[in-house]
Amino acid sequence: MPRSVLVTGGSGALGGAIVRRFCTAGDAVAFTYRHNAEAAEKLTAESGARAVQAELTDAAQVFAAVSQARERLGGIDVLVNCAGTTQVMPFALIEEEDWDEIINSNLKSLFLVTREAARDMVARRSGAIVNIGSIAGQRLLEVPVHYATAKAGVSGFTIALAAELKRYGIRVNSVIPGLLESGIARHVPERELAEYLHYCAAGRPGRMEEVSELVFFLAGESASYINAQNIHIDGGI
Numbered sequence: 155m156p157r158s159v160l161v162t163g164g165s166g167a168l169g170g171a172i173v174r175r176f177c178t179a180g181d182a183v184a185f186t187y188r189h190n191a192e193a194a195e196k197l198t199a200e201s202g203a204r205a206v207q208a209e210l211t212d213a214a215q216v217f218a219a220v221s222q223a224r225e226r227l228g229g230i231d232v233l234v235n236c237a238g239t240t241q242v243m244p245f246a247l248i249e250e251e252d253w254d255e256i257i258n259s260n261l262k263s264l265f266l267v268t269r270e271a272a273r274d275m276v277a278r279r280s281g282a283i284v285n286i287g288s289i290a291g292q293r294l295l296e297v298p299v300h301y302a303t304a305k306a307g308v309s310g311f312t313i314a315l316a317a318e319l320k321r322y323g324i325r326v327n328s329v330i331p332g333l334l335e336s337g338i339a340r341h342v343p344e345r346e347l348a349e350y351l352h353y354c355a356a357g358r359p360g361r362m363e364e365v366s367e368l369v370f371f372l373a374g375e376s377a378s379y380i381n382a383q384n385i386h387i388d389g390g391i
Contacts, residue, residue, distance in 0.1 A: 156179075156180050156181050156182055157176075157181045157182070157231040157232050157373075158181070158182050158227035158228055158229050158230050158231045158232070159176045159181050159182065159183045159184070159227075159230075159231065159232040159233075159234065159373070160183075160184050160185070160186075160220070160223045160227070160230050160232070160233050160234070160267075160271055161173050161176070161183065161184075161185040161186070161203075161234040161236055162185070162186045162210060162233075162234070162235050162236055162237035162263070162267055163185075163186065163187070163188075163235075163236040163237030163238065164185025164186060164187055164194065164197060164203065164205070164236070165185070165187035165188070165190040165193040165194045165197065165205075166193075166236065166237075167334075167336045167362055168236055168286065168331070168334065168362050168365060168366070169185065169234075169236040169237070170193070170197050170362075171362035171363055171365070171366040172234055172236060172365075172366045172369050172370075173185050173197060173201055173203045174197075174200065174201050174366070175363075175366040175367065175369070175370045176203075176232075176370060176373075177201040177202055177203055179370065181232075182227045182228070183201070183202075183203040183204070183227075184203060184204040184205070184206055184222075184223035184226055184227055185197070185203055185204070185205060185206070186205075186206050186207070186208050186210065186219055186223075186237065186267075187205055187206075187207055187208075188207070188208070188209060188210070188237070191207070194207070204223070204226050204227075206219045206222050206223055207219075210237050210259075210262075210263035210266060210267055211258045211259060211262050211263050211266070213266055216263075216266040216267055216270055217270055219267075220267065220270035220271055221270075224271075224274060229274050229278070230271045230274040230275065230281070231274075231275070231278075231280070231281055231282070232281065232282050232283075232284070232373045233267070233268060233271040233272070233275075233281070233282075233283045233284070234283075234284045234285075234286070234369055234373070235263075235264050235267060235268060235283070235284070235285045235286060235308075236286045237259070237263050237264075237267075238259055238260040238263070238286070238304070238305075239255075239256065239259045239260070240256065240290075240298060240301040241255070241256055241298055241300070241301065242298055242341060243298050243300070245298075245299045248298075248299065248300055252300060253300050256298070256300040256301055256304055257300065257303070257304050257307075259304075260301070260304035260305065260307075260308070261304050261307050261308070261311070264285065264308065264311060265311070268283060268315065271283075272319065272324065275319070275322065275324045276319070276322045276324070279322050279323045279324075280322075280323045280324065281322075281323070281324040281325075282324070282325050282326075282327075282372065282373045282374075282377075283315070283319075283324065283325070283326045283327075284326075284327055284328065284329060284369050284372050284373055285308050285311065285312050285326070285327070285328040285329070286308070286328070286329055286331070286369075287305050287306075287308040287309055287312075287328045287329065287330040287331075287384060288301075288302075288305035288308075288330060288331065289330055289331065289332045289333070289386070289388050289391065290302045290305050291303070291304070291305030291306030291307070291308065291309065291330075292305075292306070292309070292330055292384075292386070293391055295346075295350075296346055308328055309328060309330070309384045312326050312327060312328040312382065312383075312384060313382050313384070316381050316382035317382065320381065320382075325372075325377070325378070325380070325381040326381065326382065327372050327377075327380060327381065327382070327383045327384070327385060328383070328384045328385070329365060329368055329369055329372065329385055329387060330384055330385065330386045330387065330388070331360060331365050331387050331388065332350075332354065332359075332360055332386070332387065332388025332389055332391055333347070333350050333351075333354070333359045333360065333388070333389075334359055334360045334361065334362060334365065335359045335360065335361055335362065336362065350391075353391060354388070354389040354390060354391055355389055355390025355391075356389030356390055357389070358389065359389075360387060360388070360389060364387065365387055368385065368387050372385070
């Protein structure tokens with residue numbers, strides 16, 4: 155049976171792969187984007203998903219975006235929180251505004267969107283939420299401190315929310331990708347890339363499609379016994 159799926163950050167490389175995976179399965183999909191209208195339009199043309207523009211750190215815009223998605227889809231059965239951003243900045247040079255921007259874009263947006271979308275799931279007493287974390291918040295890596303902090307927060311958010319929503323039949327999990335072929339990985343310095351691949355058991359970066367397949371699985375009935383998990387997909391680090 156087709157589901158109604160909302161994916162945040164759909165215009166990004168990983169978000170786009172997730173949108174396409176659900177659309178391929180015949181699900182009705184809406185996705186949010188912030189500024190990249192060209193990428194959003196291209197994804198809509200390719201997949202048939204519906205695009206909704208919004209600044210996800212603004213509560214009013216989130217309310218409007220989720221309401222629009224709900225109306226277009228006829229409800230929300232699955233939420234995938236993929237929106238976020240990073241900033242390459244040494245700790246000593248991080249200003250308060252930098253800290254707020256990264257924390258807000260990765261965590262405040264997660265809170266605001268989930269709060270709105272979960273209301274549909276609570277009313278139906280069913281649903282699945284999949285949050286996208288990052289290995290940056292889990293391993294000893296040379297990554298921006300504010301970004302690592304935000305992504306580590308996704309894991310705590312996932313576990314606590316799963317405990318609260320279990321009474322409504324809603325599952326909450328997170329996927330923690332390692333280094334991927336595109337997206338943020340394009341900005342990784344060559345030395346750090348070589349070091350990562352040296353310690354990665356798979357000996358290669360991951361593919362967007364591998365992560366999107368895991369997200370798709372976690373959102374489905376085949377994963378009905380999986381809840382409150384932060385699942386790494388990093389090639390073995």
